[in-house]
Amino acid sequence: MEKIRLALLSGGVSSEREVSLNSGKQVFNALDKDKYDITQYDPKFDLKQLVIDSDKIDAALIILHGPFGEDGTVQGLLDLLDIPYQGAGVLGSAMAMNKLVAKRLYEGARVPTPSYLSFSMHEKIEPAEIVEVLDLPVVVKPACAGSSVGMTIVKTAKDLEDAIKLGFAHDDCIIIEKYIKGIELTCGVLGNETLEALPVIEIIPGEGHEFFDYTAKYVAGETHEICPARIDEATTKKVQQLAVKAHQALFLKGYSRTDLILSNTDVWVLETNTIPGMTATSLFPQSAQVAGYSFTQLLDQLIQLAIKEHSKQKLRRAT
Numbered sequence: 001m002e003k004i005r006l007a008l009l010s011g012g013v014s015s016e017r018e019v020s021l022n023s024g025k026q027v028f029n030a031l032d033k034d035k036y037d038i039t040q041y042d043p044k045f046d047l048k049q050l051v052i053d054s055d056k057i058d059a060a061l062i063i064l065h066g067p068f069g070e071d072g073t074v075q076g077l078l079d080l081l082d083i084p085y086q087g088a089g090v091l092g093s094a095m096a097m098n099k100l101v102a103k104r105l106y107e108g109a110r111v112p113t114p115s116y117l118s119f120s121m122h123e124k125i126e127p128a129e130i131v132e133v134l135d136l137p138v139v140v141k142p143a144c145a146g147s148s149v150g151m152t153i154v155k156t157a158k159d160l161e162d163a164i165k166l167g168f169a170h171d172d173c174i175i176i177e178k179y180i181k182g183i184e185l186t187c188g189v190l191g192n193e194t195l196e197a198l199p200v201i202e203i204i205p206g207e208g209h210e211f212f213d214y215t216a217k218y219v220a221g222e223t224h225e226i227c228p229a230r231i232d233e234a235t236t237k238k239v240q241q242l243a244v245k246a247h248q249a250l251f252l253k254g255y256s257r258t259d260l261i262l263s264n265t266d267v268w269v270l271e272t273n274t275i276p277g278m279t280a281t282s283l284f285p286q287s288a289q290v291a292g293y294s295f296t297q298l299l300d301q302l303i304q305l306a307i308k309e310h311s312k313q314k315l316r317r318a319t
């Protein structure tokens with residue numbers, strides 16, 4: 001069988017560049033070299049080369065996080081070049097990247113998400129009003145960012161101003177969300193027409209982390225993860241159903257990973273990641289492992305789903 005000529009994209013220009021380079025390395029190591037002829041591209045330097053090589057590329061794996069990678073821009077370029085790639089297309093990537101757009105779509109699809117207010121840079125913000133509507137604590141986050149960058153949990157009204165400033169340092173739009181105390185969960189889904197929800201993971205940020213912040217996410221040993229999560233069967237089903245619903249509400253494809261919080265018996269959806277972390281020990285690969293896919297098999301599956309979806313779309317365009 002001829003090898004699939006695969007473009008592996010990692011690096012990029014977002015604040016998650018280092019995370020992406022690390023994932024890219026591990027993905028490269030895990031890919032089956034008998035199946036794939038791999039060329040690596042770092043969009044920070046190699047976009048022109050990617051365009052030049054496009055006729056010789058059968059599929060791409062986008063291992064990029066944040067703006068100019070996870071937000072539909074690279075997906076659009078690959079669409080124009082007629083190269084299949086894993087996961088969400090332009091529309092889904094762009095919508096999921098923006099937490100405000102995502103929350104509006106969740107609401108439309110009856111996916112429970114914490115109450116919130118949103119503000120753009122030049123709007124007048126009245127802290128007293130925020131406290132009155134949402135109560136404290138609240139979480140201030142930039143609409144478009146990831147890895148907990150620019151995010152603050154605010155417990156007292158006097159801290160709101162600094163948190164808002166920090167949020168706006170990362171985006172022109174912020175959301176201020178009701179803080180939900182509970183157990184953090186994350187749930188992956190995988191598939192094209194038929195979506196398989198993966199086992200739910202419970203996330204326990206280590207001591208010294210108020211929440212699942214940047215260090216808790218990326219420094220080994222800072223966070224404890226349990227898969228399957230220690231929740232009953234009915235709650236597991238509910239979480240998995242919400243992960244599938246969130247995936248569909250945002251028009252995603254191939255795979256995604258939804259972050260949730262379980263508070264008593266209520267489950268709240270925080271956000272959906274269209275290119276979840278992809279080191280061998282990242283959350284999505286971990287739960288795929290529990291479901292029976294090795295990291296190598298998971299990558300095979302993502303590439304196959306990408307190629308199938310691409311052929312289907314091509315056929316549709318031709319008829």
Ligand SMILES: Nc1ncnc2c1ncn2[C@@H]1O[C@H](COP(=O)(O)OP(=O)(O)O)[C@@H](O)[C@H]1O
Nearest residue numbers: 139146147148177178179180211212259270271
């Ligand atoms: N409304 C909320 N209530 C409680 N904790 C939250 C809330 N929003 C965010 N967090 C905490 O911040 C982390 C990151 O938030 P999230 O919305 O998943 O953004 P991202 O992972 O893209 O930075 C979560 O995993 C959780 O620990």
Ligand SMILES: [Mg+2]
Nearest residue numbers: 147259270271
């Ligand atoms: Mg998250």
